[in-house]
Amino acid sequence: MNVGTAVCTAEDDRPWLHVRRELFEYGLLPFPSLVHLDGVASLQGRLLSHATDQGRKRVGTSGIAGALCLPEAQAHLVLDTLASVLPDDGIHVDSLSRGAIDNIDSVGADIDDLIVFLYIQNYRKLQPRPHRDAAAVADIWPSNSAFDKFLHSLSPLQMRIARRSVPFQAEEEAHQLTWVQKHLPSILGLLAEFTIDEDNETKVVAAEKFEHLGILFQVHDSNGNSVQLNQAAPFFANSDPHMPAAPVPLYQVLDWILEHICAASEHAFEKGSMKDNGPLYSTGQEVDVTMVDAGSSTTAPSDNTSNGLGQLYRDWSPERVTFVDAVTRASVFKGEADVKGNSLKVSNCHDTSIYVLAPFKYASVFGCSDSIIVLGPVGKALRVEHCERLQLVVPSARISIANCRECVFYLGVNQQPLILGDSHKLQVAPYNTFYPKLETHLAAAGVNPAVNRWDKVLTLGVVDPHDSVSHPAGIADTLAEGATIVHPDRYMTFMIPRFSEEEPEQPLTMSNPFLLPKTYLLAQQQRVTSMENLRKVLKDAPLSESNKRELSNAIHAHFRDWIYASGNVRHLYDPQL
Known part of the structure; x- marks a missing residue:
């Protein structure tokens, strides 16, 4: 079958299907044996046997654990990640x-959504091999993400220095698109059922099954407006809800998706000022990406500069x-x-104070x-990767931390913080600010300040011994480090500088809405009391006016030396710019 990518043009009024990047950026789990490409279909029967309601075909944590042979904690993580x-x-x-975060187990997952979600887990997963020679590794599909080979060996500083060779967002999106094209027949097969048509057995896709592709695709018209997936497909559009449309042969659904699928960046290029540089990814032939292909396309981005694609990659930024x-x-x-939009990406910043x-x-x-x-609330998922000596202050429904070192996280988080990969010397503490x-x-984000599981850290991330990245000897057999808890005596409220004189809407938040543990609250109160006592002692000290001035000058001098040496002087001046 010809697996090409349609060419998006602003003048074309057809609907366009874009792969949802959220599924790949926030939905991949680090369980090496979670599922394999050839074993997803066999899971359907096991999941159905564990369904809480056979009519509704939904399954909760215990059902996922039983069907996938996972511990309860990992099964709940699968369910929670799907929800996000x-x-x-x-x-x-x-x-x-x-659903509310503390209620997702009673709601459960639709088995069809879960099956598609499990299949997507193979995007960055490698099939086990008895040996790790280069030929065996290079022959495996799916290939790693375009980013993966850069991330395990480089520090944040090295990544900034080598930034010209690191893949860009548009390249990662193109890799996701190519992978979906390659595996779309198998994904549709998971949602299809057999029917007998003129004595021939044919696979068909019903309208209610077709809806489950919404986890994988978002649909826009030529003006960029969102369109419902079922309404975009001509074979299901405008069907009577009391008399659903007849199932459609799988090959017809597949042909329609392949005709309308394209990279979101490609559509952005066509609508932008650089549209004369030519269409992207329109090969008109089957596309297959091996590990070697993915690696070569990212280590030599200059190969595309002759036709303008290299510059396009760098100038493009996704919508929302x-x-x-x-x-x-x-x-x-x-x-x-x-x-703009509902997603935030902070990347490659050094010696910086950032408030969003x-x-x-x-x-x-x-x-x-x-x-x-310091970030505002994140209602679905937050990922922190490859950071060093970072202080992050954020309220979030969920957070996962991977391959970070010497970082401190001040969290108001509704689910267990997740630590993955090669992380070291991490610390966690309760959320410590307000604005x-x-x-x-x-x-607005749906983060509940009455629930804070900042100290219930879940540590996963056994390094997969079959991956294509070189690791230090013995690391494949070790678990990721957990996180230590910041001692209450070192916990302080972080004051956000006032950047604007504009008065916010009522009511105002006047204090930290997340309830502090008693030990932290007492430590803060004791610190305030000590400061008040010290201030009173200095004020009441029997000193002459000249001695008081000398003491005041000495205190200011020590403060000035500290604020310049620590780099915090920037906090005094930048808010005024």
């Missing part, structure tokens, strides 16, 4: 995507995403008026070092 990446807007929205990228020795502030005070559904912090980052619109933003 299911689409939550539109007409056909599954109840799991909008706010970026803070490559900031060094500066302060950045963004409020609601400065952000707005609600988001998804956020990622990547490759940052020696920085303080005027915080409670309004918490409600």
Whole structure:
């Protein structure tokens, strides 16, 4: 079958299917034996046998654990991760995507959504091999993500220095698209059923099964407006809900998707000022990407510069995403008026103070070092990867931390923080700040300040011994390090600088809405009492006026020396810029 990619053009009024990047960026789990490409179909029967309601075909944590032979904690993580990446807007929205975090087990997962989700886990998974010679590794599909080979060996500083060779967002999106094209027949096969037509057995896809592809695709018209998946497909559009459309042969559904699928970046290029550089990814032939192909396409991006694609990759930014990228020795502030869309990406920042005070559904912090980052509430999922000496202050429904070192996380988090990969010397503490619109933003994002599981860290991430990345000897047999808890005596409230004189809406948030554990609250109260006592002692000390001035000058001098030596002097000046 010809597996090509349609060419998106702004003048074409057909609907366009784009792969949902959230599924790949926030939905992949580190369980080497979670599922294999050739074993997904056999799971359907086992999941159905564990369904809580056979009519509804839904399964909870215990059912997932039984069907997949997983521990309860990992099975719950599968269910929770699925809940975080299911689409939550539109007409056909599954109840799991909008359920309360502490109630997802009673809601359960639709088995068809779960099956597609499990298949997608193979995007970065490698098939086990008895040996690790180069030929065996290079012959495996699916290939790793275009980013993977750069991430395990480079520090954040090295990644900034070698940035020209690191893949860009558009390249990762192209890799996701190619993988979906390659595996689309198998994914559709999971949703199809057999029917007998003129004595021939044919696979067909019913309308209610077709809806489950909404976890994988989002649909836009030529103007960029969202379209319901069922309404975009001509064979299911405008069907009577009381008399559903007849099932459609699988090959017809497959042909229609392949005709309308394209990269979102490709559509953006066509609508932008560089559309004369030619279409992207329109090969008109079957596309297969091996590990060698993926690696060569990312290590030599200059090969595309002759036709303008290299520049296009770098100038493109996906819609509905706010970026803070490559900031060094500066302060950045963004409020609601400065952000676009429901996703945030902070990347490759060094020696920086970043404040992004707005609600988001998804956020990622990547490759940052020696920085303080304060974020508004993240309602679905937050990922922190490849950071060093970072202080992150954030309220979030979920957070996963991978391959980070010497970082401190001040969290208001509704689910267990997840630590993965090669992480070292991490610390966690309760959320420690507030700003005027915080409670309004918490409600908008759906983060519950009454629930904070900051200290219930779940540590996973056994390094897969069959992956294509070289690891130090023995590391394949070790678990990721956990995190230590910041001692109450070292816990302090973080005061956010005032960047604007504009008065926020009422009511104002006047204190930290997350309840502090008693030991931290007592330590804070004791610190305040000690400061008040010291202030009183200095004020009442029997000193002459000249001695008081000398003492005041000495205190100011020590403070000035500290604020310059620590680099915190920037906090005094940048808010005024």
